[in-house]
Amino acid sequence: MSVLAHVFEQAGLATVGISLVRGQAESAKPPRMLNVDFPLGRPLGKPNDAKFQTSVLMAMFGLLERTDVPILEDFPGSIEDQTGEAPDSCPLPPRHNPDLHAAVDEAQGLRNAYDRNLKATGGRTLVGRIASVDGIVGLIEQLIEIENGSSLAGVGWDPMTTIAVGQDVRAYYEEAGLQLADNTGARQLETWFYHHTATGQLIRRVRDLMKERGEDGTAVTYLAPMTQG
């Protein structure tokens, strides 16, 4: 982004950006940057808080008049991520069919919550890299095959497919979770997914098994967040 800002300014566009990593902005020296101490993934700070988001934008626009570049100003205050803290209340569905793998049963039980969120967002979903929502359970069943000994190639996945599977399944759960928990802070639903759900724990086990088996390093690295051990 910092490099793009240089290119755009040289083309005659006035630019101002948000920095989420101060060290990067210090290194790249883009012309005008507002550094925010907000969670990664939330450059405007607070979801569903128009007043706060607008205050960030106004702080950005305030830098446009300045020509003493490079400018790196800090937005006041900070918001920390809440890794390790699952939402206070984010109930998982009870076991419905004990004959199914716990992850499959759980995923099926979350479908209503996912559908409610889909309705709430007007149909916007982050599921869809590899499969539609109807294919999520099938992806989980392939993850179970890997845990039971199959290789990535054995289930027909290359490294990029594997990463995409991880993101589709995570998106399905996090979107369902938005309907089950209130006011979640950054990484709380991520923590809930990877540590409290059967499928999230399955993904972490599969990642560890892939590493032990010497599977592709990119797939191992990006199947789940590096901070969700």
Place this chain on the structure above:
Amino acid sequence: MAADAIIRKNVGGLPSPDLAPTATVLTKPLSECKVAICTTAGLRAAGDIKLWLDSSFTVLPSESRDLQLSHFSPNFDRAGLTADLNTAYPADRLNELVEAGVIGSVATNNLSFMGAQMDATFSAIIQDTGPAAAQILIDDGVDVVIFTPV
């Protein structure tokens, strides 16, 4: 240490190309300027989703909200953007600022790149995709670009 602090520590010192900062001076008030968003969240139109690694960009009609996250990295919070697109792509906020008379108008199209580029030289962005993206905005009469990462 919080997860974000660990990641900031890991990536904060990565080398960047040595580019001299230049400043384009606005020749009119902000209230008359056309503003575009250029996000590096890796957003793509629904149905156009893919895992994205290169330095290409995609054009997002400014009225479009049916966008999907194509960023390859799992290492940032996604629930905020899932709950409210404006958390990383403040298109609704810009429309409100037009109505309030703070900015003049919004661009016809916004732009989306994938952040966390694998090519440390950024040569394609500097020589090819960056200038091409800028030209799209210039042709639309854009004056100001705001960058939003994830």
